[in-house]
Structure formats: C-alpha cells, structure tokens
Amino acid sequence: MILDLLAFLVLAGTAVVTALAALLVRELVHTIVWVALFFVSLAGFYFLVSAPFLGVLQLGVYAGAVTILLLFGVMVTRKRIFAREAATGLGPAPIALALLVVVVLATAASTIPSATTQVHGYSVDALSAALFGPYGAWLLLLGLVMLPALAGAIYLVREGRE
Amino acid sequence: MTDLPLAAFLGLSAVLLGIGIFGILTRRNFILLLIAIEVAMNSAILNFVVFGAYWGAVPGYGLEGPAVAVVLVGLAATEVAVGLAIVLALNRLRGSINVAEATALKL
Numbered sequence: 550m551i552l553d554l555l556a557f558l559v560l561a562g563t564a565v566v567t568a569l570a571a572l573l574v575r576e577l578v579h580t581i582v583w584v585a586l587f588f589v590s591l592a593g594f595y596f597l598v599s600a601p602f603l604g605v606l607q608l609g610v611y612a613g614a615v616t617i618l619l620l621f622g623v624m625v626t627r628k629r630i631f632a633r634e635a636a637t638g639l640g641p642a643p644i645a646l647a648l649l650v651v652v653v654l655a656t657a658a659s660t661i662p663s664a665t666t667q668v669h670g671y672s673v674d675a676l677s678a679a680l681f682g683p684y685g686a687w688l689l690l691l692g693l694v695m696l697p698a699l700a701g702a703i704y705l706v707r708e709g710r711e
Numbered sequence: 712m713t714d715l716p717l718a719a720f721l722g723l724s725a726v727l728l729g730i731g732i733f734g735i736l737t738r739r740n741f742i743l744l745l746i747a748i749e750v751a752m753n754s755a756i757l758n759f760v761v762f763g764a765y766w767g768a769v770p771g772y773g774l775e776g777p778a779v780a781v782v783l784v785g786l787a788a789t790e791v792a793v794g795l796a797i798v799l800a801l802n803r804l805r806g807s808i809n810v811a812e813a814t815a816l817k818l
Contacts, residue, residue: 550714557715561723568727568750572734577742584746591753594720598764603780610784615749615791622742622795626802643736651729658721667714668764676777684778691785698789702796 556597563590577623581616588612599670602677720761727754741801741808745794752787756780 564587571583588611595604680688731751738744763776802808 553715565726568730571746595760598761600760600764600777603760603777606784610788615788618791618795622798626808643733647729647733650732651725654725655722658718676774679774680778687782691782695789698793702793705796705800
C-alpha cells in the first residue's frame with residue numbers, strides 16, 4: 550500500500566513535470582524527449598491500476614509511434630535541428646483559464662464516490678473478447694475514421710500542387 | 712491491487728488537462744500545439760482507464776472504460792498523423808509552421 554502511494558507520487562510528479570517541460574523548453578528536440586517521458590509515465594499509471602494491455606498500448610502507440618512521428622515532423626520542418634523556438638509570452642489569461650479548469654475539475658473529482666476502494670484487474674482475454682464482441686462496432690467506427698484520415702493525409706502531402 | 716482513492720487519479724488528470732489547455736492557448740508552433748493537444752487527450756484517456764479499473768469489477772458495469780480507451784488511443788494517433796500532414800503542407804506552402812501565419816483555410 551505504501552509502495553503504491555510512493556509509485557503514484559513519483560509517477561504523478563514525473564507526468565506533471567515532463568508535460569510542463571515539454572511545453573516550456575525552447576528547443577523542439579528536447580520537447581520530443583520530454584513528451585516521450587510523459588507518455589512513459591502515463592503507461593506506468595496504467596500498469597499501476599492493473600491495466601497492462603492499455604499500458605503496453607500506450608508504450609507502443611504513444612511512446613513509440615507518435616513520438617517518432619513528432620520527431621520526424623521536427624526534422625522535416627527545421628533548417629537547423631537544434632534551432633531555438635522564439636519565446637512566447639506567458640500571458641495571465643491562459644494561466645488563469647487553465648487554473649480555473651483545474652480547480653473546477655478537481656472539486657468535481659473530490660465528490661465522485663468510488664465504487665470500490667480496490668482496483669480489480671481484468672484479464673486481457675476478457676477485454677479482447679469485449680472489443681471483438683459487444684463493442685465491436687466501436688472498433689469498426691475507428692477503422693472508418695482512420696481510412697478517410699489516411700486518404701486526407703496523403704492528399705495533403707502529395708506532390709505537384711502549389 | 713492498488714487501493715489509492717479514485718479522486719487522486721482524477722485530480723492528476725485535471726492538472727494534466729490544465730497543462731494541455733495552457734499549452735494550446737500559448738504555443739504558436741504547430742508541432743507544440745499538437746503536443747499540447749496530445750497532453751490534454753492523454754488526461755482524458757487516463758480518466759477512462761482509471762474509471763474502467765475502479766468500476767470494471769462492479770456487477771452491471773462492463774469493460775466500457777478500457778474499450779473506449781483503446782478506441783481513443785487509435786483516434787489520437789490518427790489525429791497526430793493528419794496534424795503532421797497539415798504541418799508538412801503548411802511548411803511547404805508558407806515556409807513556416809507558425810499557426811499565427813496560417814490565416815487561409817485553403818492549403
């Protein structure tokens with residue numbers, strides 16, 4: 550129990566610090582490293598709440614594919630890879646709005662009862678049976694969204710149009 | 712099996728959403744904007760996973776939480792792919808990926 554609390558605190562600190570660092574450091578390549586660590590720390594949370602399938606999915610899709618895709622985007626669009634980003638002013642309005650969201654959601658979260666005080670893990674078998682059984686339509690819908698997205702992405706980057 | 716309170720995870724998710732919204736409002740680089748959107752999206756996915764973990768074993772509640780989380784991870788990856796395609800097109804046509812300069816809808 551004390552180990553769980555320790556793991557939660559370490560992971561929460563890592564997640565918040567890496568998310569902030571990713572958005573505030575001025576070198577884009579460093580941003581990619583921080584955001585990769587952020588994705589890994591979230592995968593740690595999924596393992597903590599006994600959802601290993603989602604943890605592996607997070608590691609594979611986010612820490613793997615999305616990070617490399619973002620790095621590719623940085624490499625293609627920069628003349629110099631380690632060029633610095635111009636500092637953006639930290640106006641009071643965005644900070645105030647973000648704090649408002651946090652306060653409202655945190656007060657709402659404190660009133661939600663948990664059904665159980667214990668996490669009960671589910672087997673990967675049960676989840677995959679559910680994904681290809683009762684919730685199969687959702688996966689089908691995801692595929693139907695992905696196909697036009699792929700076509701649209703190819704249309705956007707195709708050669709021969711100025 | 713952890714016995715941390717559900718509210719701890721929800722509070723963390725609220726903080727991450729706040730960081731994401733802050734990034735979306737302040738960053739002008741398209742790639743940083745995409746990263747801020749991903750941070751906000753990950754806070755939502757964390758919510759689904761945690762609710763699924765705490766309510767999944769209660770009779771009458773199925774595996775909706777993890778199932779929605781799987782679909783959302785796929786959606787977020789799709790969104791990054793389309794976003795980067797827009798980044799590449801914008802970079803080729805304007806020579807810059809500053810969102811403040813992308814004033815025309817036609818790419």
